[in-house]
Amino acid sequence: MGAGTVWILGGVRTPFAKAGGPFKHTPVHELGRIAVGELIARHGLDPARLDEVILGNCAQPAEAANTARVVALRAGVPERVPAATVHRNCASGMESVATAAQRIRLGDARLMVAGGMESMSRIPLMYPFEYGEFLEGLMRAKTPFQKLAAFSRFQPALLKPRVALAEGLTDPVCGLNMGQTAEVLAREFGIRRERQDEFALMSHQRAVAARERLREEIVPVFPAPRNEIVADDVGPRDGQTLEALGKLKPYFDRRNGTVSVGNACQVTDGAVALLLGDDATAASWPSPPLGRIVSYAFAGLSPARMGLGPVFAAARALATARLELADMELIEINEAFAVQVLACLEAARSQAFAKKELGRDHALGEIPLERLNVNGGAIALGHPVGASGARLLLTLLLELRRRGLKRGLASLCVGGGQGAAFVLERE
Numbered sequence: 001m002g003a004g005t006v007w008i009l010g011g012v013r014t015p016f017a018k019a020g021g022p023f024k025h026t027p028v029h030e031l032g033r034i035a036v037g038e039l040i041a042r043h044g045l046d047p048a049r050l051d052e053v054i055l056g057n058c059a060q061p062a063e064a065a066n067t068a069r070v071v072a073l074r075a076g077v078p079e080r081v082p083a084a085t086v087h088r089n090c091a092s093g094m095e096s097v098a099t100a101a102q103r104i105r106l107g108d109a110r111l112m113v114a115g116g117m118e119s120m121s122r123i124p125l126m127y128p129f130e131y132g133e134f135l136e137g138l139m140r141a142k143t144p145f146q147k148l149a150a151f152s153r154f155q156p157a158l159l160k161p162r163v164a165l166a167e168g169l170t171d172p173v174c175g176l177n178m179g180q181t182a183e184v185l186a187r188e189f190g191i192r193r194e195r196q197d198e199f200a201l202m203s204h205q206r207a208v209a210a211r212e213r214l215r216e217e218i219v220p221v222f223p224a225p226r227n228e229i230v231a232d233d234v235g236p237r238d239g240q241t242l243e244a245l246g247k248l249k250p251y252f253d254r255r256n257g258t259v260s261v262g263n264a265c266q267v268t269d270g271a272v273a274l275l276l277g278d279d280a281t282a283a284s285w286p287s288p289p290l291g292r293i294v295s296y297a298f299a300g301l302s303p304a305r306m307g308l309g310p311v312f313a314a315a316r317a318l319a320t321a322r323l324e325l326a327d328m329e330l331i332e333i334n335e336a337f338a339v340q341v342l343a344c345l346e347a348a349r350s351q352a353f354a355k356k357e358l359g360r361d362h363a364l365g366e367i368p369l370e371r372l373n374v375n376g377g378a379i380a381l382g383h384p385v386g387a388s389g390a391r392l393l394l395t396l397l398l399e400l401r402r403r404g405l406k407r408g409l410a411s412l413c414v415g416g417g418q419g420a421a422f423v424l425e426r427e
Helices: 028-042 067-074 092-105 129-140 144-151 164-168 178-189 193-209 211-217 242-246 279-283 303-321 338-349 351-358 388-403
Strands: 007-013 052-056 083-086 111-119 268-277 291-300 330-333 407-414 418-425
Touching (some): 007 211, 028 052, 028 111, 067 083, 083 092, 092 268, 092 388, 092 418, 178 338, 193 242, 193 338, 388 407
Parallel strands (some): 052 083, 330 407
Antiparallel strands (some): 291 418, 407 418
16 A cells, blocks of 8 residues: 555445436435445445535436435445535536546545436426516516417427436537447447447347346345335346347338447446545545546547547556556447447557547557457446446446456546546456
């Protein structure tokens, strides 16, 4: 252990469930409470020892502003322990860990909870702003004449809802939704539909094979109203086939596209909680830490090519760690889309890309499939956007421990044109 080291002492998550599925009626702060409460219970931790709780959440609900604070209090964390919610789109879970790590490195904290949560089922429909103005005018009307005048302004179009999920997944700068940015990469790197479907099938096959291993990081949930147990991730399909994937029509470009709902990540609900500590805390911890944070980095790029974010961020994180991609024994790249991960593999091995885009004199390196997403990825497991970054860190560290390996890299692309990456290491 070295000065200023930040350790991930443990972690737990809920199962990941498809939006509209078993967690449809479970608020995001309840998913977070389950994960944080289980983390505290598994470690026999007195929550009064915590210095702060920081959690990622993108679609923060109006009824639970500063969602992390609601989660912390309902999980039994004392009122004197502060909590904050962070938002960096798909990297919100990693942003929470980075923020907590900064607190610890600066000496402002010794023991913190970080992670993330998302209920994509409960992202609401919205009505146009003009409908609010209409209702306001109606409320202000006092006389019958004023009320009649207010009613006369009504138009049926005011009741046409806006889908907040669709709007949130569309970048307002480049004007493309996330699936359309994946199609940009398919054309740029010439990645065929068949190759994408093959990768998607591999994700399902690996997730199914890893189901028992993944239970180590999962706390079963008994969601209302039926209270039937959900003990495993809902998304992985045991009988998935290339033939079935091939029958799915392109979703984001109906005429010439290659990205389907089968080779894209699932819209998902779930929560993750990690326990971070400093050297002194880790040294006295009753169980060996999962690993330490060697480095992390966030990077920006064109929103239209946001899927390449892992390459830009990994280059920075590896440079800070003074390590090469070849030193990473396991690698996690969040599977926003099969083509997006495949494009990252192509970009990482390209000398021309390294010189032009990364300012390096040599390629980042090869990412062998046998080291990549060995327990499946978001195509099978799902992508609750505020939680996925933390899930990648937890899954990576547990698999490094199972295999007796030392180093790994976790990364993801971020809507809006960013990337995030962490280099982790076991003792």
